[in-house]
Amino acid sequence: MTGRPEPAVLPSSLRVWLGLIAALAALVVLVLGATYADDSEPGAADARIAAVVDGVGPPWRHVALVTDFLGEPVGAVLLVAALMTGCLVLRHPRAAVFLVTGTGLTVGTTTLLKPVAGRTIHGDNLSYPSGHTAFLTALALMVTLLAAGRLGLGRAAGTAFVFAAGLVAGAAMGWAQVALGSHYATDTLGGWCTALAVLPVSAWLVDRTADRLTDRATADRPADEPAGRGADAGRQECR
Numbered sequence: 001m002t003g004r005p006e007p008a009v010l011p012s013s014l015r016v017w018l019g020l021i022a023a024l025a026a027l028v029v030l031v032l033g034a035t036y037a038d039d040s041e042p043g044a045a046d047a048r049i050a051a052v053v054d055g056v057g058p059p060w061r062h063v064a065l066v067t068d069f070l071g072e073p074v075g076a077v078l079l080v081a082a083l084m085t086g087c088l089v090l091r092h093p094r095a096a097v098f099l100v101t102g103t104g105l106t107v108g109t110t111t112l113l114k115p116v117a118g119r120t121i122h123g124d125n126l127s128y129p130s131g132h133t134a135f136l137t138a139l140a141l142m143v144t145l146l147a148a149g150r151l152g153l154g155r156a157a158g159t160a161f162v163f164a165a166g167l168v169a170g171a172a173m174g175w176a177q178v179a180l181g182s183h184y185a186t187d188t189l190g191g192w193c194t195a196l197a198v199l200p201v202s203a204w205l206v207d208r209t210a211d212r213l214t215d216r217a218t219a220d221r222p223a224d225e226p227a228g229r230g231a232d233a234g235r236q237e238c239r
Contacts, residue, residue, distance in 0.1 A: 006092065006093070006094045006210065006214075007092075007094075007149050007150070008094075008149065008203075008207045009094055009095055009098040009142075009145060009146060009149065009203045009207055010145065010149075010200065010203035010204055010206075010207055011145070011148060013153075013154055013155045014145070014148065014155060014158045014159055014162065015200070017155060017159040018159065018162070018199075018200040019200055021159075021163065021200070022196060022198075022199070022200040022201065023197075025192075025193035025194070025196035025197040026193070026197040028189070028193045029113070029129060029190055029193045029194050029197060032128070032129075032186055032189065032190045033116070033117040033119075033128060033129075035186075036117065036119045036128055036184075036186060037117050037118055037119065038119065039118075039120075040119070040120045040121070043184070043186060045185060046184040046186055049178060049185040050178055050184070050185065053175060053178050054179060054181055055181070060179070063176075064175070064176040064179045065176075065180070067136075067172055067173055067175075068132065068173075068176045068177065068180055068182070070135075070136055071131065071132030071135045071136055071173060076103070076107075076135055079139060080100065080103055083099050083139075084099050084100065087099065087146075094206065094210050095146050097206055097210070098146075098203060099139075099142055101206055102138055102141075102142045102199055102202040102206075103135060103139065103142075105198050105201075105202045106134050106135060106137075106138040106194060106195050106198045106199065106202070107131055107135055107138075109134075109194055110129050110130070110134045110191060110194055111131065114126035114128065114129070117129070119184075121182075121184060121187075122181075127182075127183050127184060127187045128184075128186070128190050129187055129188075129190030129191040129193070129194050130173075130177055130183045130187045130188045130192075131191060132173050132177055132182075132183075132191065133170055133173045133183075133187075133188040133191030133192050133195075134191035134192065134194045134195045134198075135195075136169045136172070136173040137166050137169050137170040137173070137191070138195040139169065140165040140168065140169035140170075141162055141165065141166045141169075141196070141199045142199065143165070144162045144165040144166070145199075145203060148162055166192070167192075170188070170192035170195070173188070174188030174189070174191070174192065
């Protein structure tokens with residue numbers, strides 16, 4: 001332990017803009033969900049996009065399958081575990097908690113929304129919003145949020161950096177899902193917006209909880225006792 005406070009996972013310079021993006025994204029999720037509620041057919045935009053990318057052949061189908069694997073349970077666990085390990089090696093436990101909380105809340109939200117929307121594909125398979133797209137988008141947003149904080153990026157540059165990464169990740173997974181016939185394009189848009197809506201809230205919750213725990217630990221420590229002194233004294237007594 002260095003005694004220095006951990007940096008926030010949601011930089012203060014980005015809170016306002018990411019909050020506005022989150023509110024807009026939540027509105028899009030609700031509008032699309034209401035539009036395609038209990039539907040089992042592609043919309044006009046879905047049909048046009050599917051006509052272009054659905055059923056791609058090698059080598060692009062292999063790329064789509066690899067991308068899809070990243071959103072499957074095994075692939076997702078491996079990705080999150082690798083990133084968590086990196087955070088712990090760098091002594092950034094708050095970031096590790098953020099990775100678990102952010103992905104958990106994002107995927108959990110898509111899981112809860114699917115039966116509410118009731119949209120299906122290929123029979124009774126609930127499809128809106130896309131959990132795969134939400135997961136990879138959330139992961140990209142979290143990694144770039146942490147990077148933006150460490151690099152000290154300003155409001156405009158930081159917001160653009162985070163949003164661009166989320167856009168690229170969401171587009172890649174969205175393309176894979178449509179190309180493999182697993183989702184309609186509007187399902188993937190809903191998944192992307194779900195991640196944009198949930199991640200800033202997840203980051204705020206993690207920061208708020210961590211700061212409260214730190215403040216409580218500081219308040220419980222005697223005013224004249226520096227951090228780590230109690231443990232050192234205890235070791236000396238044992239001698």
